[in-house]
Amino acid sequence: MTVAKIRIEGVSKSYTADILALGRIDLELGANSFTCLLGPSGCGKSTLLNMIAGFVEPTHGRVLVDGIEVVGASADRGVVFQEYALFPWRTALDNVAFGPMIRRLPRAEQRERAERYLTLVGLAEHGTKFPSELSGGMKQRVAIARALANGPSVLLMDEPFGALDAQTRETMQEELLRIWQEDRKTVVFVTHSISEAIFLGDRIIVMATRPGAVKQVIEVGLAHPRERSAPDFVALERQIKQLVREEVEKLGIV
Amino acid sequence: MSAVSTGEVKTSPGDARKRRGSAERPVNRVAVMVRRAGSIVIFFALWYAASLANAHLLRLFNPVLLPPPDDVLKAGIAMAKSGELARHILASLSRVVQGFLIAALAGVLIGTLVGRSRVLEDLVEPTVELLRPIPPLAFLPMMVLWFGIGEASKVGFIAYAAFFPIFTTTLEGIKYVDPLLIRAAASLGASERDIFRYVVVPAALPNIITGLRIGFGLSFFVIVAAEFIAADSGLGFLINDARTFFLVSNMLLGAAVIGAIGFAFNIVLRRLEARLLRWRKDARR
Numbered sequence: 019m020t021v022a023k024i025r026i027e028g029v030s031k032s033y034t035a036d037i038l039a040l041g042r043i044d045l046e047l048g049a050n051s052f053t054c055l056l057g058p059s060g061c062g063k064s065t066l067l068n069m070i071a072g073f074v075e076p077t078h079g080r081v082l083v084d085g086i087e088v089v090g091a092s093a094d095r096g097v098v099f100q101e102y103a104l105f106p107w108r109t110a111l112d113n114v115a116f117g118p119m120i121r122r123l124p125r126a127e128q129r130e131r132a133e134r135y136l137t138l139v140g141l142a143e144h145g146t147k148f149p150s151e152l153s154g155g156m157k158q159r160v161a162i163a164r165a166l167a168n169g170p171s172v173l174l175m176d177e178p179f180g181a182l183d184a185q186t187r188e189t190m191q192e193e194l195l196r197i198w199q200e201d202r203k204t205v206v207f208v209t210h211s212i213s214e215a216i217f218l219g220d221r222i223i224v225m226a227t228r229p230g231a232v233k234q235v236i237e238v239g240l241a242h243p244r245e246r247s248a249p250d251f252v253a254l255e256r257q258i259k260q261l262v263r264e265e266v267e268k269l270g271i272v
Numbered sequence: 273m274s275a276v277s278t279g280e281v282k283t284s285p286g287d288a289r290k291r292r293g294s295a296e297r298p299v300n301r302v303a304v305m306v307r308r309a310g311s312i313v314i315f316f317a318l319w320y321a322a323s324l325a326n327a328h329l330l331r332l333f334n335p336v337l338l339p340p341p342d343d344v345l346k347a348g349i350a351m352a353k354s355g356e357l358a359r360h361i362l363a364s365l366s367r368v369v370q371g372f373l374i375a376a377l378a379g380v381l382i383g384t385l386v387g388r389s390r391v392l393e394d395l396v397e398p399t400v401e402l403l404r405p406i407p408p409l410a411f412l413p414m415m416v417l418w419f420g421i422g423e424a425s426k427v428g429f430i431a432y433a434a435f436f437p438i439f440t441t442t443l444e445g446i447k448y449v450d451p452l453l454i455r456a457a458a459s460l461g462a463s464e465r466d467i468f469r470y471v472v473v474p475a476a477l478p479n480i481i482t483g484l485r486i487g488f489g490l491s492f493f494v495i496v497a498a499e500f501i502a503a504d505s506g507l508g509f510l511i512n513d514a515r516t517f518f519l520v521s522n523m524l525l526g527a528a529v530i531g532a533i534g535f536a537f538n539i540v541l542r543r544l545e546a547r548l549l550r551w552r553k554d555a556r557r
Contacts, residue, residue, distance in 0.1 A: 073455050093461030103456040107474045107551045116470070117460040148551040168460055 022046035023204045024070060024172065028079035030229075031065050038229040040065050042079070045223065045232065049171075050202040054209055054219035056258070058266045062230025063208045064176055070206060071097050071174050083172060093117060096165030096203075100177040102157040104149040110160045111136060111145035117168030135163035138197060155186040162194070166201070173203040179214070191217055195242060212258050216251060217244050224258060227265045234261055316341050339521045344528060347521040361529060363505035364495055367423065371430025372491045376484055378431070379438025383483075386439075387446025387476075388468075400439060408433035409497055421502040426495065433494045434487035441486070445479025446472060478549055485541050492534050 024047040031040040040062035047053050055063040068074040069081055072091040081088040083095065091097075104113050115132035123131070136145055139159035149157055158178055165173060178194075179187045191214060198205060209215050215222045219238050226233035236258065240250055320340050327335035351357040386392045412429055419425035449472050457471045499508025507526045514522035 071455075071459060073458075091455065091458035093459070095459060097456065097459040099452060099456065101452055103450075103452040105453060105456075105471065105474070107477070107549075109551075116457070116462075120457075120461045120463075120466055120470075150551065164460070174459075 021049070022082075023049035023051070023084065024206070025082040025085075026066070026070075026079070027082065029066070029069060029076040029081060030078045031062065031069065031074065032077050041229040041231040043230075043232055047204060047206065047221075049204055052198060052205045052207065052218060052220045054207045054215035054222045055225060056209055056212065056215045056222050056262070057225030057230075057233075058210060058227060058262060058269065060230070060269060061225035061227045061265065063210075063225050065230065066225075067174050067176050067206060067208050070172070071095055093121070093168050094170050095172040095174055096168055096170035098158070098161050098165050098173070098175040098178045100180045102149070102154075102161045104157055104160055104164070106149050108148075109145060110141060110147050110149070110152065110156075113149070113160055114163045114167045116164060121168075131167050132163075135167040136160070138166070139163045139193070153186075154182050155190060158182065158190060159193070162197070166197070166203075171204060173205045175205065175207045177208050177210070180209070180211075187214070192243075194218065199242070212255055212262065213246060216240070216254050216258070217246065222258065224261045225265070227268050233265065336518070336520055339524065343521045344524045347519070348525050348529075351522070351525065357525075357529070360505055360507050360510045360526075361533070363503075363509075364499065364507045364530075365533070367426045367498075367506065368430060368488075368491045368495050370423075371427045371495075372434055372488055374427070374431040375434035375438055375487055375491070379435050379483065379487065380442050380480060383439045383442025383480075384446050384476075387443045393443075393447075397443075400436070404436050404440070408494055412498060412501060416502050425502065426498045426506075429498050430491045430494055434491045437486040437490060438480075438483040441479045441483030442476065445476030445483075449475040478552065481545050481548060485538075485545065488537065488541065489534070492530065492537075496530065 024045075026043055026045040026047075029040070029043045030038060032038045043066065055066060057063050065074060069076050070083070070088065072088045072095065088095075105116065108116065111129070111132050114135050115128045118128040118131050133142070133145065136142055139162055141156060141159050141163070144152065144156065149160070152160065162178070179190050182190060195218060207215075207218060216238055222236045222238060223232055224234045224236065225231065236254070238254065240248075240254075244251060320342075323335070323338045323340040326332055326338060327340075348357065382396070386396050408429065411432065415425045415429045415432075419428050453471050453475060454467055457467050462470065495506065496508035496511070499506040500512045503509040507530050511523050511526035514520070514526065
């Protein structure tokens with residue numbers, strides 16, 4: 019790997035003095051890569067993502083993006099949340115235009131950008147609707163457009179499709195890949211779905227629990243588009259399922 | 273770049289919240305209007321019937337004590353003609369508006385400041401919580417002592433009474449903004465100031481509007497009492513003055529006018545609320 023886009027150096031996190039939420043983690047994520055953080059709840063995958071986003075400070079170690087230490091959130095790292103986190107008082111279009119508006123771009127350009135990204139996610143017709151008038155999948159499309167409209171180089175996604183029904187979820191995965199192949203951001207994608215991780219990721223970081231740590235890094239060598247029923251896919255799925263099961267068993271509760 | 277159709281069925285989360293039984297049937301707007309108007313018609317009919325029945329058939333009490341609605345209307349027309357009614361209405365309204373504006377300004381401003389600072393909250397909130405349960409009326413005699421029997425005591429009294437709901441709801445609104453929305457804004461490059469302006473304020477707006485509506489209602493509630501005690505004009509004065517002369521129709525007229533004004537203002541405020549908060553699925557339309 020050449021120069022890392024995101025470097026995680028000896029990062030750990032404890033919320034209380036004696037409990038370690040996330041053990042020491044060292045990782046390098048290449049530019050334009052698609053990395054999935056996979057593991058059961060409580061493995062600290064969201065904490066790790068929040069540290070890259072700048073929402074949470076590591077107790078030890080540091081996170082570097084483009085060689086610069088992360089301090090607080092930044093427009094260069096777009097975030098997509100499981101709960102969408104759309105501004106309910108802004109229309110779909112105005113949600114997407116939020117970043118450009120914050121950057122004080124001229125009004126016409128804000129609108130042009132918002133329309134372009136809303137079209138990219140297939141919602142050109144729904145710009146005037148409020149989030150309360152959109153389905154879950156549509157809301158997440160708006161949220162993705164909003165993150166992209168700011169032109170970030172990193173896209174951080176925290177179980178973005180976790181709240182969607184299975185059908186919508188698969189559609190959204192395909193959409194995300196299409197968008198990513200057109201405009202290769204460095205993506206970090208948190209999920210607890212093994213098949214989602216294999217379908218999307220270049221690399222899968224399988225996380226261990228208690229304390230959260232990197233259990234194994236798996237390079238997914240499969241070519242896109244990936245077929246969920248292909249033998250390679252299924253074999254990889256079985257292998258990862260075993261890894262994850264060991265971690266779930268450590269938790270003692272299922 | 274290609275656009276794709278989403279192929280998803282839109283389900284509205286509001287549907288589940290509708291009253292049971294009416295989930296399938298569309299609301300018939302005309303029927304609703306008729307029923308709501310009927311409510312008022314029936315009220316007046318009952319009043320009229322009770323008054324007439326007592327005066328001509330039952331004679332349970334002195335008919336003077338409950339004049340029929342048309343007597344009240346006649347009294348109103350007479351007063352309107354002499355210009356007296358308008359004078360009282362304007363006197364009360366001007367006090368309510370002044371007192372309410374002071375309360376709104378102070379409530380929203382202090383509520384916002386306190387909601388933004390943990391230290392300020394610890395310093396201010398306990399005192400407010402101590403004063404809040406005391407009925408404002410308990411302070412009315414004091415207000416008269418402090419500010420005299422002029423306008424200041426009444427405006428001050430209204431401002432005091434209306435301040436609490438506005439302050440409390442504003443504080444809650446500012447304090448409990450979804451932290452996820454703040455994170456989302458920060459990850460889109462928003463500064464602290466941007467977050468306040470574009471996230472905290474709009475997120476708190478429904479609360480603030482509710483507080484203002486309650487505060488305005490309360491202003492009307494307390495003005496009458498204030499005008500009982502120390503006033504030579506206003507609808508409260510009208511009622512109390514009519515009592516000394518045993519003009520029951522005028523007493524009821526005073527009450528009816530307050531009712532009509534409150535009713536009208538509530539409609540206006542709800543319209544305004546629905547417009548400002550049209551993004552809310554459950555906003556009343």
